[in-house]
Amino acid sequence: MTVDDRFSPASREPGDDQPPGTRNEIITGPVSDWATDFSHLEPEWSADPYPIQDDLRQRCPIARTERFGGAWLPTRYEDVAAIAYDTERFSSRSIILSNFRPPRELAPIGGSPPISSDPPFHHDARKLLLPAFTRAAVERQEPATRAFCQSLIDAFDGRDVVDAAYDYAQHIPMRVIADMLGFPSEDGPRFREFVENLLEGINLPPDERIERVSRLFDYLFAQVSDHLEHPRADLTTYLINAELYGAKLDPSHVVGTMALLLIAGIDTTWSAIGASLWHLARTPADRERLVAEPALLPTAMEEFLRAFAPVTMARLVRDDMHWHGVDMKADDWILLSFPAANRDPAQFDRAGAVVIDREANRHAAFGLGIHRCVGSHLARMELRVALEVWLERIPAFTLQDPSAVTWAAGQIRGPRHLPLRIR
Amino acid sequence: MNVQIDSECCQGHGRCYDIAPGLFGEDGEGYGRVLGDGLVPAGEEREARLAAANCPERAVTLTEGA
Numbered sequence A: 001m002t003v004d005d006r007f008s009p010a011s012r013e014p015g016d017d018q019p020p021g022t023r024n025e026i027i028t029g030p031v032s033d034w035a036t037d038f039s040h041l042e043p044e045w046s047a048d049p050y051p052i053q054d055d056l057r058q059r060c061p062i063a064r065t066e067r068f069g070g071a072w073l074p075t076r077y078e079d080v081a082a083i084a085y086d087t088e089r090f091s092s093r094s095i096i097l098s099n100f101r102p103p104r105e106l107a108p109i110g111g112s113p114p115i116s117s118d119p120p121f122h123h124d125a126r127k128l129l130l131p132a133f134t135r136a137a138v139e140r141q142e143p144a145t146r147a148f149c150q151s152l153i154d155a156f157d158g159r160d161v162v163d164a165a166y167d168y169a170q171h172i173p174m175r176v177i178a179d180m181l182g183f184p185s186e187d188g189p190r191f192r193e194f195v196e197n198l199l200e201g202i203n204l205p206p207d208e209r210i211e212r213v214s215r216l217f218d219y220l221f222a223q224v225s226d227h228l229e230h231p232r233a234d235l236t237t238y239l240i241n242a243e244l245y246g247a248k249l250d251p252s253h254v255v256g257t258m259a260l261l262l263i264a265g266i267d268t269t270w271s272a273i274g275a276s277l278w279h280l281a282r283t284p285a286d287r288e289r290l291v292a293e294p295a296l297l298p299t300a301m302e303e304f305l306r307a308f309a310p311v312t313m314a315r316l317v318r319d320d321m322h323w324h325g326v327d328m329k330a331d332d333w334i335l336l337s338f339p340a341a342n343r344d345p346a347q348f349d350r351a352g353a354v355v356i357d358r359e360a361n362r363h364a365a366f367g368l369g370i371h372r373c374v375g376s377h378l379a380r381m382e383l384r385v386a387l388e389v390w391l392e393r394i395p396a397f398t399l400q401d402p403s404a405v406t407w408a409a410g411q412i413r414g415p416r417h418l419p420l421r422i423r
Numbered sequence B: 001m002n003v004q005i006d007s008e009c010c011q012g013h014g015r016c017y018d019i020a021p022g023l024f025g026e027d028g029e030g031y032g033r034v035l036g037d038g039l040v041p042a043g044e045e046r047e048a049r050l051a052a053a054n055c056p057e058r059a060v061t062l063t064e065g066a
Ligand code: HEM
Pocket: A084, A092, A095, A114, A115, A116, A126, A173, A177, A260, A261, A262, A264, A265, A266, A268, A269, A272, A309, A310, A311, A313, A314, A338, A364, A365, A366, A367, A368, A370, A371, A372, A373, A374, A375, A376, A378, A379
């Protein structure tokens, strides 16, 4: 076999033709007024963003901040949907809001296709991934996922208090995606570090962020080398061999997509499992009902995804424009809050309540339009299996200490520590 | 009653084939498709209505009385 020199060390040197992005002054500290100075990185938001969003929806409904070089926060379902559908005026070239805007030339591909891509490239990059993530394809991961959940609970033997976020929820998506990408399963703890580096620490100095991100790429290039030497039936080998427009993928596309698959599935699913268990720990009636009626779980799960949607995305405004009552400037950020959309009373009855047998539930936890979460069938399988196994093995549990629960700060929100009393 | 999927709107969320597996299935890329001719057999109207009410893209439509 000839060496695939797409992945040689020289190919990793950034080209001189790469234009720089733009950086802005970093502003932190308490928020003065959420309507004009919002920040999703402040502790008040991560502790409980819903009252803030509900208040903004009534009085703005599109909030503004001068932080991050300028950003908007729509809070109505209608506005969030309109932006998700309008890929002409709102670009995905960066979907994590920070103090650095990547150069415009990065569109339409972006750093991690397809999430960072705009049409027309987006469609083709996404199409490469779809067959591996259909419901039928992810069903094949179900037995191993179930066995892994059982083994996590076996390890609780003899303990009265366990951390359901740290000791249970986080490990499930890490193991599943490591298996699918063909990475060593014991690398889980490193994945957590990569995830935290990318999705949290947004207000760190840009150079430090770049340094942290490069650790992830070192890891991924090492995995690519290993797969070039030992090809196997997994997503990494699939991406190395995949073709688009009659040629193998650009190395930055291969590795960018691997990074996306690794990062996109972990924090998100971990958050969804954790938030569901958090709700059940503090709502005995719902917990007892689900234990008695396991057939209700798929419906209840959709309600947990609606009420505690873990994922908020970002967009960049393409050109100056007047949009739904506000004056947006080119390169303003949009914080695209699917969680806020999911609690809009204009779209959902009793939007603020968790109704585990809600029948009509057109929620947007997995996004809307062309970027619909590629991993949604996988995430739903993991969430269902994680909750089924937990409720079977641990039907009775309560919060050990409500004040000990901590929530992730940033665009992915879910419990990071969730101490539960299990006997 | 008849069901249709507007394939221009469908993004493959799969709510329809999760809720009403007798009426909808997935293609090789996860997009929804109507099984058979879309005529809803007696007794499956409820599933058909639920599928339409849960599609995030509003891609599932019902025609009553067909
Ligand atoms: C409960 C868990 C999850 C939630 C709530 C979630 C949510 C989302 C959302 C809202 C988007 C839309 C992004 C946008 O509009 O810019 C998205 C995209 C994406 N997600 Fe997920 N996700 C979850 C789990 C996963 C998993 C397990 C994977 C697979 C490993 C995954 C892979 C992706 C990919 C590849 C995209 C990009 C799709 C595109 O741009 O075409 N996600 N996710």
